[in-house]
Amino acid sequence: MATTAKELNVEDKLRALYDLQLIDTRIDEIRNVRGELPLEVEDLEDEVIGLSTRLDKLKNELEVVEDSIRNKKSAIEEHKESIKRYAKQQESVRNNREFNALSKEVEFQELEIQLAEKQIREMKASIEHKKEVISQSKEKLDTKHSHLKHKKAELEDIMNETAKEEGFLAEKSAQYRENLEERLLGAYDRIRTSVRNGLAVVSIERGASAGSFFTIPPQTQVEIASRKKIITDEHSGRILIDNVLAQEEREKMDQLFAEFK
Numbered sequence: 001m002a003t004t005a006k007e008l009n010v011e012d013k014l015r016a017l018y019d020l021q022l023i024d025t026r027i028d029e030i031r032n033v034r035g036e037l038p039l040e041v042e043d044l045e046d047e048v049i050g051l052s053t054r055l056d057k058l059k060n061e062l063e064v065v066e067d068s069i070r071n072k073k074s075a076i077e078e079h080k081e082s083i084k085r086y087a088k089q090q091e092s093v094r095n096n097r098e099f100n101a102l103s104k105e106v107e108f109q110e111l112e113i114q115l116a117e118k119q120i121r122e123m124k125a126s127i128e129h130k131k132e133v134i135s136q137s138k139e140k141l142d143t144k145h146s147h148l149k150h151k152k153a154e155l156e157d158i159m160n161e162t163a164k165e166e167g168f169l170a171e172k173s174a175q176y177r178e179n180l181e182e183r184l185l186g187a188y189d190r191i192r193t194s195v196r197n198g199l200a201v202v203s204i205e206r207g208a209s210a211g212s213f214f215t216i217p218p219q220t221q222v223e224i225a226s227r228k229k230i231i232t233d234e235h236s237g238r239i240l241i242d243n244v245l246a247q248e249e250r251e252k253m254d255q256l257f258a259e260f261k
Contacts, residue, residue, distance in 0.1 A: 008179065008180075010227055010228055010229055010230060011227040011245075013180065013184060013230065014201075014227060014230065014239075014241050014245060015245065015248075015249055016176055016179050016180055017180065017184065017188060017200075017201050017239060017241075018201045018203075018241055018245065018246060018249045019176055019249055019252070019253060020173060020176040020177065020180070020188065020201075021188075021199065021200060021201040022249065022250065022253040023169050023172050023173045023176065023253065023256075024173055024192070024198065025198065025199070026169055026253075026257055027166060027169050027170065027173065028198050030162045030165065030166050030169075031166075033158055033162065034155065034158050034159070034162075037151065037154060037155045037158065038155065040151055041148065041151050041152055041155055044144060044147060044148040044151060045148060047144050048141065048144050048145060048148055051137060051140060051141040051144060052141060054137060055134065055137045055138065055141060058130055058133060058134050058137060059134065061130060062127060062130045062131070062134065065123050065126055065127055065130070066127065068119075068123055069120055069123050069124065069127075072116045072119055072120050072123075073116075073120065075112070075116055076113050076116050076117065079109040079110075079112050079113045079116070080109075080113070082105070082109045083106050083109045083110065086102045086105045086106045086109070087102075087106065089102055090102045090103070168259075172256070184230075187200075187239070188200045188201070188239070191237055191238055191239070194237070195236065195237075195238070199238065200238055200239060201238065201239045201240075201241060202233075202238050202239070202240065202241070203240075203241050203242065203243045203245070203246035203247075204216055204221060204224060204240060204241070204242055204243055205243065207221070209233045209235075209236065209238060209240055212233065212235060212236060214233070214235045214236075216233070216240070221242075224240050224241065224242050225242040225244070227241075227242070227245065
């Protein structure tokens with residue numbers, strides 16, 4: 001592998017580097033088509049889980065309140081039974097003291113009933129509110145489910161369309177990398193990760209490196225066109241190639257990419 005790399009002359013290295021750049025750029029384009037979709041799908045999945053958890057919690061809270069209302073109603077019936085019992089006992093009391101004591105018990109039971117009825121009204125209002133929140137949460141969850149389903153289908157379609165091409169290009173990228181020495185590959189990878197568009201190898205366009213406004217001196221342009229040594233742009237650090245070589249390699253790689261169009 002190392003021997004093959006040493007046998008390449010400078011021009012061959014430049015061609016191999018630019019071919020690698022074109023392949024990696026095409027892979028970047030494919031991945032850019034997916035864009036933020038994978039992250040969108042992941043975020044939507046998290047939202048659906050969060051909404052489902054909240055909905056379950058609300059339903060549990062609703063059940064607890066409904067149980068409390070049933071318990072309060074049961075307690076009211078018990079208080080009413082106590083009132084009947086005390087009223088019955090008042091019919092057979094022997095003195096006013098016993099009558100008054102039973103009257104206080106009746107009054108206490110009536111107050112307990114009033115308190116329980118007040119609490120039931122409050123809990124019923126709470127139930128109505130919770131039901132409204134549950135309804136809104138269900139609606140929101142259904143919308144998110146639908147959106148997630150759409151985004152997953154969209155992502156799956158893109159993946160199905162591009163998976164074969166991306167796999168093929170990844171293999172080609174690995175093959176081209178094998179023909180280049182580690183020093184050059186290290187520089188190429190370092191430049192690719194340091195620039196926004198991932199372009200480590202660029203051609204001279206109208207006297208400047210592609211995508212740059214800085215003019216390349218005429219003498220440097222001559223050296224680049226001679227293909228005798230690898231020259232980098234002093235401003236961006238990118239590896240520079242002449243336009244003719246770039247055009248030749250683009251035509252060659254276009255034939256490769258055409259297989260998947």
